[in-house]
Amino acid sequence: MPSGRITPRFAGLSTFGRYPRLEDVSPDCRPVDWAIFGAPYDSGVTYRPGARFGPRSIREESQYLKPYHIVHDLMLSEVFSMADAGDAPVKPFSCEANTQTIADWAADLDGGAAPHVTKLFMLGGDHSCTLAALRAAWRRHGTPKGGLAMLHFDSHVDTVDVTLDERYSHASPFIRAVEEGILDPSRMLSVGIKGPLNTPNDLSYARDHGVTMITYEQWRDEGSATIDAFLKRLGNDQCYFTFDIDCLDPTFAPGTGTPCVGGFTSAEVLELLRHIATFAHASGVGPNLVGADVVEVLPQRDVAGNTALLAAHIAFELMCIDGLKRKAAGSAVAHTAQR
Numbered sequence: 001m002p003s004g005r006i007t008p009r010f011a012g013l014s015t016f017g018r019y020p021r022l023e024d025v026s027p028d029c030r031p032v033d034w035a036i037f038g039a040p041y042d043s044g045v046t047y048r049p050g051a052r053f054g055p056r057s058i059r060e061e062s063q064y065l066k067p068y069h070i071v072h073d074l075m076l077s078e079v080f081s082m083a084d085a086g087d088a089p090v091k092p093f094s095c096e097a098n099t100q101t102i103a104d105w106a107a108d109l110d111g112g113a114a115p116h117v118t119k120l121f122m123l124g125g126d127h128s129c130t131l132a133a134l135r136a137a138w139r140r141h142g143t144p145k146g147g148l149a150m151l152h153f154d155s156h157v158d159t160v161d162v163t164l165d166e167r168y169s170h171a172s173p174f175i176r177a178v179e180e181g182i183l184d185p186s187r188m189l190s191v192g193i194k195g196p197l198n199t200p201n202d203l204s205y206a207r208d209h210g211v212t213m214i215t216y217e218q219w220r221d222e223g224s225a226t227i228d229a230f231l232k233r234l235g236n237d238q239c240y241f242t243f244d245i246d247c248l249d250p251t252f253a254p255g256t257g258t259p260c261v262g263g264f265t266s267a268e269v270l271e272l273l274r275h276i277a278t279f280a281h282a283s284g285v286g287p288n289l290v291g292a293d294v295v296e297v298l299p300q301r302d303v304a305g306n307t308a309l310l311a312a313h314i315a316f317e318l319m320c321i322d323g324l325k326r327k328a329a330g331s332a333v334a335h336t337a338q339r
Contacts, residue, residue, distance in 0.1 A: 044128030095168035106136035124295025137291035194249035255302025
C-alpha cells in the first residue's frame, strides 16, 4: 500500500485501507491472504434502509487507516498480503436470491476451492449478507464436522425464523446457517446482546441450540471470563467473525439502521477485540479465522463519518487477530529452525 507520507491520503482511488485492487496484484505476488469485498445490499432490513451505501463509506473513511498496531506491535502489511476485490453483485429485490448470488461470487472469487485468495472480509450491507459470506467460507475452507464456529458481536441474536413473511432478512441469517449445517450453534458466541426485545422467545432458539450469549450488562459486570472460557473450548477450530456495528451505543455509532441504546463504547469494543487477540496469542488457542465481516453501517445516519471510520478500524482489529496468530506461528517456526 502507498505511504501516506509520500502519496496523500486524499488522492487516488478509495480502496479499503488504500490496499491495491485485487486485479492489480501481480500473479507472482499471490496468494493474497485477505481480500476485502463489499456487499452493497440492504433489502433485508426491518427498520431503516441505507446500509447498501455502507461499503462505499467504510472505504472512504479507511483512507486514514494505518498498518501498524501499537498494542500488538504488529505491522499487519508485513504479515499479510491484502487487496480490495471490489463489490459483489447483488439482487436488490430478493433476499434469498441475493444471498445465493453473493455466496456464489465470493466462493469462486479468484480461484474458489484452490484460491489465489485465501480469506475474505466482507463490508456490509445488512446482516442478511453474512449468510452468503458464511456459505462462501464453508465452500472455500472445507467442511468441519458440525459446521463452522462463530464469534458474533451484535445487539441482536439474529436467529428469528420469519420476519414480515421473510426468512432471509437480517434477523435470520444464523438460524438459516444452522439449518444448512454450515454453522455449529454450540460453538457460537454472541457478545453485546441487549434489549428491549419483542418477546422473551426471541432468545429461545439460541438458548435451545447451545449458543453462548453474553449481554452487554453481563460483560460490563463480569468482564471477559465467559469469552475466555469459550475461546479455550474453541481451541484452534475454524471460525467466522461477524461484527454488527449496532452492538455499540448509538452515541458512538449513530450510523446504523437498528440503533439500540446502551452497549459498548468505541474504546470498550476495541479493548475487547484486542483482548481476544492477546488471549489467543498468550494461550496458544483462539479463533482460526476463515472469514469475517463488519455490517449494518448506514452513512445517511452517520455523523461526520464517525461510524464508518470506526467500522474500518474494527475491520483492521479483526484482521489483526489473525495477524497476531500468523506472527506467532512464524516466530515458532523460526525458533524451531534455529534450534
